[in-house]
Amino acid sequence: MANQLAIYQDLAFGEITPQDVITLRETIAKDCNESQFRLFMSISRAAGANPIMNEIYPTVRQGQLTVQFGIDFYVRKAKESEGYLGYDVQLVHENDEFKMHQERAEDGRYYMVIDEHSFGFPRGKVIGGYAIAYREGYKPFTVVMEVEEVEHFKKSNIGMQKTMWTNYFNDMFKKHMVRRALKAAFELNFEDDTVVDGGSDGIPEYQTQPRKDITPNSEIIDAPTQPAPDPQKDDEAAQIKKVRAEINKKLKQLGIVGKEQTAAYIAQHAPSVGDNPSLAELIGLSQLLDMHIEMQEFQTAQAADEDSLE
Known part of the structure; x- marks a missing residue:
């Protein structure tokens, strides 16, 4: 047990203790290999999601790690x-x-108005349902769906x-x-996406994205360069540069430009990422940006669908 506590000491964050990390490793993350588990914990830390409180889950399918955010x-x-003024949901x-x-x-x-539900x-049997999110200063945001x-x-699969979904x-x-x-009413773009439809709620699935070999851009994130004679460290430094370059590209894709906007984004969505983040933390941040990009594309498509109905 002492050895396990030492191994997972660096994965603890917030209210998550090293003992909690061991519990997570042996329960909800038992199907992850060691690298997948560490990546999952890094994503949890970057997103500020607590796996102990059922806020995030790992799933391994066909050897691929999938991250799921809970309701x-x-x-x-x-x-x-x-x-925030609460929400209502009815079947x-x-x-x-x-x-x-x-x-x-x-x-x-346009917004939906429920005239009668008695x-x-x-x-x-259940044939449909609706959820209403209330926010001060805004019209109620209503989602109406049919069972199909x-x-x-x-x-x-x-x-x-x-x-x-079958039993409950x-x-x-x-x-x-x-x-x-x-998600729509409060612009919760931590996807989630992809994010999976969660082991506990139906959130879309997130697949880790292959990293592209592009020239690092230090305009937004300045990567510290340190000579490393060790080939393993050299390789890690090269990976860090690649991930930083991807992060810069993804930030621009989200319309986040300049150090101030970048700092505000990180402070809101990944407060644990410091000035000199590790490779795992950078990968977690990159995963988080992927989720937000997919969510942005989803919202754009949804808005286009709504406009076409007008």
Whole structure:
């Protein structure tokens, strides 16, 4: 046990103790190899997600690490956002009386209004649902879905996901809608994505991206250069340069330009990344940026779909 505590001492962060790290290694991360586990812990640290509190999970499928954010992480981040006023989520059954319509706000954007949702018993099977996120100064953001839109989760090739959606469908459906509503209403771009549809809620899946060999750019992140006669250290230094270059490119893709904006992004989404981050921490930050880029693309596509309906 003492040896294990020493090995995982560097993976502890926030409220996560070395003993907690060992527990995570032996439970939710038991299918990870050592490198995957360390990468998962680095991503958790960079995102500020607590795996002990079910906020983030690792999954290994066909030898590939997949990172999953739980619904508890979305709720916590929403509560930490300015103007949080809570949320509501309801399932609609086949015997319910349910009516809704769209209204147009002053800024020209449409939002959903629930006119009626009443029911008695027996309610019949679930045919749909809705989640409403409330934020001060904004119209309520409503996500309305039919069951057919999430049926594919029951056929997932991720074992735990398939099991949860099959055995606990109502709860999973609610979590899925809440996640989407909170993500849009509070601009929670830590994906999540990809982020997977989580072992506990349906979040999209994140696959680690292959690193490209591009010339490092020190405009935003200045990589310290130190001579290293050791070939292993030399290789690590080269990897750090590559990852830093990728980070710079991804920041620009998100519209984050200059040291001030970069510092603000890191302070908000990866406060544990210091002035001289390790390779694992940089990889975690790069993974986080991938999630935000995919989320940005998702929101752009969703906005285009909404515009096409107007």
